[in-house]
Amino acid sequence: MKDLKHLIRMENLLQQANNELVQEAKEEGRKALGYTCYFMPEVLLDLPGCFSVRLRAPNCTTPVMATYYMSGRTCHYGRSLMERALEGGFNFLDAQMATETCTVTCRFQEHLQRMDIIQNPDFFVEFMDVPFKKTENSLLHYRKQLQAHVLDKLHEKFGIDTSDEALMKAIQQHNEVCRLITEIGSYRKLDIPTITGYEFAVIQLTTLTCPKDKILPMLRETAEELKTRKPDAKPTWKVKLALAGAENDDPDFTKLIESCGAIVVADRYCYGSLPGREEIVVQEGETPLEAIARHYLITSCCPRFMPQDIMRARKKYLADVCREYNADGLIVESNKFCEYWSYERTIDALVIPRDFDIPTCSIEKEYINSASGQLRTRFQAFVESVELKKLHKEPAAKEEPTLKEMVESRIEEKVEQIEDHIDDRLVKVENKISDIEEKRQGVKGVIEEKVEQIEDHIGDQLVKVETAISDFEEKRQEVKETIKKKGQRKTRSER
Amino acid sequence: MRALLKTLKILFFLCTGLYIILFIVFFFDLDGKALFYGVEPFLSNHYDRMKRKDPLEKIYRTDTPNYEYND
Amino acid sequence: MSEKKTYTRQDVMNKVKSLASDFWNGKPHEERRLGDLYVDKTGLYKHREWRGFRDTMYYFNMIWLYNYGHMVGDIMKYGGGLKGPILFAKGVWRYRWLGQSYLPVMHWFDRGLEGMRGEGLRASAWHYRAMVSETIRQFMRMLQADQNLGGDPEIWKKTLAHDETVWGGIFYPWRDRIDDVPLQMIPYFVTCHVNNHVVLNYIDAAQSIGLPGDPCPMCQAEAGIFILDDVPDYFPAVVTSNEACDGSVGTSVLQDWMMNKPLFAMPQPMQFDDPLVQEHCAREIEECWKFIEEQTGETFSWDELVKHLERQNELQRFEWEKWEVAANTDYYPINGVSQALYRIYQSQDGDRDIWHETDERVRKILEKCVENKINSYPLTRHRVIAWSCAPLYYSHWCTWAYNCWGLNCIINMDSLMFDMTIRTDTYENTLQDMALYHEWAPMRRMAVGGMHHIFELWEYMEKFHCDMVMMYDQLQCKGMQGVHGLFEDEFRARNIHAIWMPHALPDKRTVSRSEIRSIVNDYMTTIMHEEPLDPTLLEFDDSEGW
8 A cells, every 4th residue: 555644754753752743842831741541531631731641661672770660570561661751751741640540550650759750840740539430420530530630730730721611622622633533543444444553553642642733734634645545456464353452552563463464453452542532522511521521431441440231341342343343353462460451351362252253362462572473473373263264254154053054054065065976977977988989980980991991802802813813714725725736736747 | 873973983084085085186286187198188189070160151241230329 | 435424413303393394384485496396398297386284285275175166166056056067068078168278277276376375375366266266157158048059048148248358347237137248258368378278279270261370369369269160159149349459350350250140349449548539439338238228128227337337446446455555565465477367357357246255355365464564475586567468378477487586576567457446426427437448448558549558667667666577579469569669769768677578479389488488587697697596497398288
């Protein structure tokens, strides 16, 4: 496919947290607000006067200093963020808007709070509590937390306008990003998608890590470009896969999957767009903050939610995503030491193939996947198995036959095969007979000819013999007459 | 009276005998040894061989109710 | 040429006196050689320790015989008379956690009470006795209701299950009609302490379905019990929580699948210092109460709630008295392991008769110790505070550490989790306090809601006059691993002697008891330059022990 115009620039923007667009925004006097989790609504951090940066630590493979503080037995993502902070990579931050939603990222943010790591005198960390349910009580609690620990803090510390009008403006901008990402992402649903999983991951990540207003022009152009983008004449992939799981902000992971003969068509993981890029709808009689709280609580599919119906609905959501995006299979990944996803991944790998008939590959990965050889082998094997299953499925996408139907169809198949075989043999035998007849006729003709020839020959020879006999008879008569004549002369002379 | 005294005497000796036996069991940790070398291996073996249901075969229903109470 | 040793009459007299003293009082601490009593590898004794006539007879009569007797008596008491032993036998035959861990109970006493004498022995043993009794009460209720064993459906209807980390107090309003039995308290938690072989089966089962080995092994084991189909079917509905970590949340998904029963999730909020959180949590408790009413058909009783809360407050007040003695005197008779296990069990379980009976007995011993200035741990060299979560397979390390090195574990983090009484004057106040108590769940109050909680260590060190920290290093606890470096920095900055004790909660295969002892030994010799009180305890092999 033709290269996307902004892809390389976007890739470059992902090389460091403090990228050129972040720097531009900071130069304009806006406050950079870091966060790590979907439960911290980015739309609130994108109010006029500030902007959100979802933290990443690209290219961090060996977090040595962070391992001293957080040991080597905690999630690599949390440690990598800590390492980047200790290296000074997050000094551009004015505040960290924190959530205690998973243990290790919480510990990372607590280190920011306790230690003097961020070299910015005004820097502060603010924590909020996030409920584990989606009930009315939880919703109310969540909204109060957002008000107290996000909006009030931003207003108090930076004088940010947090009025409903300002919130509506932020929602509008946020919704435009969501609309564009959804539009761009929808090309993954095509029979032959016109955007790869890697390209989409890069685009999606830039919307999380760059000021929205700065990235929007590139998004608009990309969306336009995709309207006319033609797929490759011959696809380079064999199967379509959905990718689900824990924190993943590494587009190269998607690229790795796609280098094994697959295309990633859906991204249901932390930092992905499913869920995450649905538009926020402010319903009648609802304040913008209420709408935001409801939106983030209801759309989230985090394994942190504990009510029975929500825990179980997550599996169905995953299956629905696979169906909507026509995925042939599913990869569920979790970062090593991530407890939520260790369990979720294990259960997904047991339930999804069994109850939803979707082939599923369960993978444990690192934050940055330097050991890609092993993963590649796993992905290649999975792609092959999905491809085989797909080939078997293609003739009829009907329901699974019963055992009786299977036996009957197998018998029919066998009978057909035997009949075909007998027919084949019959034709062959007939051909043989006709061949023999032909040959017989041929031999007969040859014999007759030969007999004729022999007869002719004999006839000729007979004629010749007769001629010779008659010649001989003539000669004998002549000799006889000569002898007679000579005898008569002698007698005459004797006399 | 004599029979009663005799019975009490027998009872006393029986109880004393039992007490002494129990003290020997206690002091030489014979209870621990019997459990460690005899009972536990037997039970462990039994549990290892026991037929169990496979809970992974249970249906994972997705139509459970929402237990929420707002009134 | 060897010198021929001659004995004077005085020598003989001295020897006889010494033997008589040993017989009557037991050997002095430094001459006990407790390590020589072990049968190699097994943790069994060649013979049990002679603690002196009075203490040996006390141990034999009031601990060994008394508890064996009560273990039978309690089965009958809580199992409906003579039916109890039959039901118990069926349970032993069906459930591994019951069969393998019930019988070696007296060895659990032995390990925790090794080397102890006098009032310390008596007070600590009463704590153990209470835990055994409450354990029997709980599992007999499970068995009576258990549909796997053909239990009584009526009892089944009147029994609710909950995560072991949901405080029993939530169910107080129904205590007169319904009983609540935690799902994992007996099959997992108690089992680990009594016989650490059992839990390994459950951990392996969890990993056999594809779960990685790195999540918290406690959560793995709790999942494994379900995977191995080793949970009695004793309840119609269940209440769960997010306690104590992310792994517990994951486990609850797996458990829900396998239980497949009405489930009410009642997670504790994380940022519990935030006043806004209390209102939310209180409403969650109220919703839970409605769920219980809906599932059981029994109505909420305010009077029952108040009655049990007030009784629980009594328990808390006595705990404060105990802390007071432990913190400010040398006369606290309860050893480290009894303090830790009894307190976490009782505070989580809530109000039960056995805790009151035990506290009454212990109060008498405590008062006697204070009045008569009896020091049950006279060879204490260091007053130790144990912080973070303890190795369940080696909770009796405190007993060993005192016998070997004179390290006296005065208090531990889990004991300090619940530090409040609950107001019963109005519904609102009660609910507000209950919410806070619920949020301060075990392994949690110091671990979440901000790092300042985990660093409350310094205040408690001061309060309990401790000069050393036994810093538990649960290798698979993400929360504690995530704060490892800061603790190192703080220990250095404050010049505090801290021994890091690595372990994997219930799984002895990760770090063995012997390795733990070796780490303590190394610290005591190389850093503290001290000599052991009993050198036979430095190294011994109990790798196959319970």
